[in-house]
Amino acid sequence: MIQDLNDTSHVAIEGLRAQLNNALVGKKDVVEMVIACLISKGHLLFDDLPGLGKTTLAKSLAQTIGGSFARVQCTPDLLPSDITGFNIFDQKNQSFEFRQGPVFSDLLLTDEINRATPRTQSALFEAMAERQVTIDNQTMTLAPTFMVIATQNPVESHGAYPLPEAQLDRFAMKLNIGYPNNEDEIDMLGQFIGNKFEQRQIGQVLNMAELGKIQDQVAHIEVCEAVRRYLVDLGAATRNHAMFELGLSPRGLITWQRVAQAWAFLQRRSFVVPEDIQAVAVPVLKLRVSTSTEDPEYAVREIIESVAIPTEKK
């Protein structure tokens, strides 16, 4: 009655959840957000210390959705063409041949994105926003499910090029994995006795076509006017808030709505409720909080608390 969503999609999502939780122990909420980001066609930014499982998560995600996986380690001497690919003159054929860069994958992990020069970063941003790359006046389309998982290291800021606030809009959310708790770490250690770190088996639970279908379903999740109004009110609140250097752009609002739709989908609902908006508010808004803020979550909480949640339709 209430649920007319495709149950097979939810079975797949369930599998995805299980696989990722297996890969990243004790981080169910992070995994949930990652899935939400995936099915909302968003890009993900991890702001975390090394060794917390960012790469593991990204790799596992690529394996579970059966897509191609590429990884770029950003350094100041990384060139745009190292990411997008380049034309090379083929001596045999006497013609230019295009060598695809790592963006031509389904899942791109860009490690320490803030170490790349702004020039390189912007090349990546075009790929992220438009899902296409232009090389020598030639525009090439990327995979429809193309997703970037970028990481940045908050500790070593020396020699880094912090991402410009305006560009951050292109990410759907910013997540911190954080350290697992002791019990989970004990479990994790147990898992690696006798196994090599790289040998963990992650099974594929869905293919690209299925993912595309799910993303399509998510896009069709209903958002009623009251909820949209709530979203707009929250967006307006960020624009007047001191801790937000730039308020939420319309594109940011669209992203937030899409992530909320994904969240509603994960709750097996065919419509978004205000609680969904609140549930995804922290990772979505954290991107926009000024870097000088000590506690970005506090800033987000302030935004949420400044707007009354809609109760009734009218």
Add this chain to the structure above:
Amino acid sequence: MRRASEKTSRRFECLPSIEMMVPGLLAILVVQGFRANGYRWLPGLWLETLFFLLVPILAMCVFLPKLTNLETEQAKKRVINWLCGGAGLMVGLSIAVQWFSRQVGLGDSYEIVALTTLLNVAWYLTVFSSFGGLGRAAFMLNVALVLFICFMSDQRSIFVLSFLFAISALWWLLGAYWSRINQKLLDGNSTTLPVNGMAIGGTLALVTVAGLIAWVLVPRQSSFNVTGFSFFSGGEQGFDDIFAQSGVGDGQMLTGGSNATTTGPVESDTFIEDDKPSIYDAMMDTFDGPIFKKKQLHRAVALEKQTKHLHDVVQSEMSGKSFRTVREPAETVDLKLEDRITKALFFVEGSVPARFTIDCFHQFDGWDWTKIKLESEDFVNPRISVKRGAKPWFVLQRIPRPYLSYRRAHRVKVMRLGTNTLPAPSLLESWHIHRVDDPSLFYWNEYGMIRMGGELIPPHTMIDMISRVPNYHVLRSDQNFQLNNHPSPAWEMVDRFLGVGTKSGTSAGKRHTGVHDSDSVMLQLPDNETTSRIISLAKSLTESKSPGWNQVEAIVNHLRSNFEHDDQRVPDPDCEDSVGEFLDNGGGPGYLFATTATQLLRAAGYRTRIASGFVVQDDDFDRRSNQSVVTKENVHMWPEVSLDGWHWIPVEPTPTYDIPFSHQTWWQWMKAQASSCIGWMWYHPLTTIITMLILATTIRFRRDIVAVVCWLGWTLAVFLMPNRRLKLTRQLIDARFWAAGLPRPKFVSTKNWSSQVDTAAGRDFFRFWWIENFSKQSSDSLSRYEVLTACRQIISDLSFIRIKAFAKTRPTREKS
């Protein structure tokens, strides 16, 4: 677990529904409220009510476990038999309690006993209303009782309660109807009922408002309830005129003549059948005749002489020069309004109580009041002048005083008043008679009354009058008045030194010259034994009070509260002094109240005269013609005090008469109310303490009370549409959190907020809630029954007690 919840739900089924309890409780209030009217000891009544209220509830609590374990039909039938037996026990208990209350000096008449017994049985049945047909029986009994009380009572509170009862009873009936339909719909059809909660609520509210308006605005008379269905019989303002609808026989012809706003005599026997009575006739009729003074005769005299003496007295009274305070007991006449209209001396339009002075007396000798001609320079009457304009007004140039800040107007239509003295309200300021503007027409007579030239005021003369109204608060606060009355001790010493004598001595010396100075007359006391009593009484009454109006009030209030007005308790014809008799008798007719008050006031040093005239009170008002009817029965005497030598302020010592009309500002009114409230509380400590306790409890548990009231409202709204029901349920949950001291912040949804108490609570409810409010799916597609169940579930899951318990543990949890 399931068994436990099943047991709980079965237990729930045994309890009476709120829709049943509310009419039951209202019926108790109606019947006991009716009974309380005139009950000897109210706390006893309420204790008894509480007792009978609790007995069935306790019985229910005791037998609840047994009642929930009924499996077979036979057992159920047996229980109903037992319950019927219980009703019999209630009857016995009622009679036993009645017997007991009679033993302690309370108790009721037999019909009230029957009434309360029925009421107790009805309440008992109400408590056990979930069994068989007991609910319906209780309902019928309650309706019958309330209906009966409605017929018997004319108290407003009873009508209000009955009205509430009617609403709640209607609610029960609707609920019963819908629950039956609901049960039928459960069999498969899940569509919603075609009923809009708003429509029903709105209709009920409309009916309530209309009923209240009708109740407040429309005078309660059966003929008015069928306005528009009565015969049209004239009237002056078309069909809307109340005369037009009040049946045959009181049309324009008859009422026209007696209405103060109409002029011209009406050819009717009622106006020509008897002579116009003078004030003497009115007094004779009301107070009966004076008595011949026997005691003054020390030897036997011929009857002829006695008759002559009486004849002299009568002659003196007839001429209006004296009034004897020793009279025959008057026969009380209770005239019907219709008769009073035909016998009216004059009609008055304007606010009541009002008093119209016709005459006044100054000197008292123990038996008779006599008039004394006043020296004009001693007591200056205000000059009469004419203000000519569109309407000529005769104006008295009164000295402005702060206590005369307010005016009021009267319109008098003289009918059969046989006097030429203007029936003037106390403190008259100006008057107007149509097209009369000759100032020489009116003059002050030597006794201080305004007269009109000619033998009597022509019948059907209409006089508009404006008078001043004293403000008692100003009088009370001003303490300078007394200065005029008491010569300073220094002057008294000089007088004594010169051998002039005391004040009374000088007045006595002056009296024989025929004219008198006002002080000596207005402070005169008879020379007899009673005077010393009067002086000591006056002293004891006034010594604790500050001089001025407070002392006057102390004397008047003493008479009002300690003496009884009884027209039959006339002084003994053998007595020496009627005032002494009055004091001994502890009461008497009105003129003795006035006489005694005058004597006391004079003894206290206040210039006082006794006024005679007519007092118009609420009872004299004829609603149909919108005016008061003044007949001989309105004749009365009262003292008038002059504190400053300028104005005569009427006072009323007779307890059955209203105290003279006075004016007060809002602030003064509030102060007076506050002080009377405190006074009342002082004399009703038990009621005050109980009220305070109830108030304190209410304030202490206000949130709990709000929660319970909200829950009651939620329970009563059984047949709302699903969407309304959902909304109401959410509001109830919010209200419960608020009442528990954990109000939901605006930015947190009800679901998230309630999940801190129980994460699983109301899963179904919130599902419906979301569908209703945030999806395109229409709430009509929701199953009414499922919604109801979900609402009930969350309300029982998130019980107020649970939320409160959570709220209590919350701070410690947050710390940890």
